[in-house]
Amino acid sequence: MERVILTGDRPSGKLHLGHYVGSLKTRVALQEDENTNMFVMIADQQALTDNADNPQKVKESVMEVALDYLAVGLDPEKTTLFIQSQIPQLPELTVYLLNLVTVSRLQRNPTVKAEIQQKGFNESVPAGFFVYPVSQAADITAFKATHVPVGDDQKPMVEQTREVARDFNRIYGEEVLVEPSIMLPPQGQGRLVGIDGKGKMSKSLNNGIYLSDSADDIQKKVMSMYTDPNHIRVEDPGQVEGNVVFTYLDVFDDDKAKVQELKDHYQRGGLGDVKLKRYLNDVLQAKLQPIRERREYYAQDKGAVLAMLKEGSEKAEAVAAQTLSEVKQAMGINYY
Structure with a gap:
């Protein structure tokens, strides 16, 4: 049975190591599964919900995200890469699904509540941002996604999509929309802490290492990078827990025996932070150099990248159009 996956990113700038660990590596692996049909969306419409006054930033970020996708190994021959705003069926489907969701239900969505607080909207939250869980439900159901890869913080969004799909099918008496399953990241591939150790890697906190x-x-x-503030002298025993350098080594160094050796040495004393950081730098440089080189290669012909996105968007539109036709048929509003 074919597995259909819908995933993507908001274009708000270049992608960082947190994106790579949390989702990009998994997507590259998934596209090699011959029983998987994967759609990867650059969600520019969603980005505009809190960047309506700066559309140029979103436009430029679309290309940056596309270059990052290609750089890590997403292949347009195996994966449908597309731009959300180029699929007109998505906003139309959103309008129909909005009628199935109450304002109070949106207000209870933990992800929406957290992001409203994070962005400081208070009572001035843009309506487009407030209803974006329904827009996301339209994105997912338009492609009849059976699985949606998300982190723990996004689980409420997929749960709301499942509710919307279930309600639509019940009200209109046809199994048109698919209730997607949640795909959580593999153990140890969730959020990546920022280099300051204060929170997850993010552009807003300026604590990220970018693929480019x-x-x-x-x-x-x-x-x-943040290490152990009490590790003042080289000979002092150091703490591994909460030490960002070791967090990154656990994620990126394939030589696990070497990492354990470094941990033991650090904890008994005699290993300085500078030497440890130089080792991590070598590990990261080896991981990111081929990604950076591929990115530079694709950046030389952005016209070809746009053509690839156009082709992917046309393919995605055909799928969304078929779903929308079935939705309108079930609703009885296919008048002609």
Whole structure:
């Protein structure tokens, strides 16, 4: 049985290591499964819900995200890469689904509540942002996604999609929309802490290492990483827990025996932070250099990247159009 996956990112800038660990590596692996049909969406309409006054930023970010996708190995021959705003069926489907969701239900959505607080909207939350769980439900159901990869913080969004699909099918008496299953990241591939150790890696906190960062940028960021503030002298025993350098080594260093050796040495004393960071820098440079080189290669012909996105969007539109036709048929509003 074919597994249909819908996933994507809001274009708000270049993607960082948190995205790579949390989703991009998994997507590259999933596209190799011959029983999986994967749609990867650049959600520019969703990005506009809190960037309506700066559409140029969103437009530029679409290309940046596309380059990052190609750089990590997403293949347009195996995966449908498309731009959300280029699929007119999605906003139309959103309008129909909005009638199935109450304002109070949207207000109870934990993800929406958290993001409203995070962005400081208070009572001035844009209506488009407030209803984006329904827009997301339209994105997912338009492609009849059977699985949606998300982190723990996004589980309420998929749960709301399942509710909407279930209500639609019950009200209109046809099994048109699919209730998707949640795909959580593999153990140890969830959120990645930022280099300051204060929270998850994010652009807003300015604590990220980006896939497009130069070798010099990566080195500077690694050398500024949070370690153990009580590890003042090289000979002092150091703490591994909460030490960002070791967090990154656990994720990115394939030589687990070497990492354990470094942990033991650090804990008994005699291993300095500078030497440890230099080792991590070597590990990250080896991981990111081929990604950066592929990104630079694709960036030389952005016209070809746009053509790829156009082709993917046309393919995605055909699928969404079929679903929308079935939706209108079930609702009885296919008048002609």
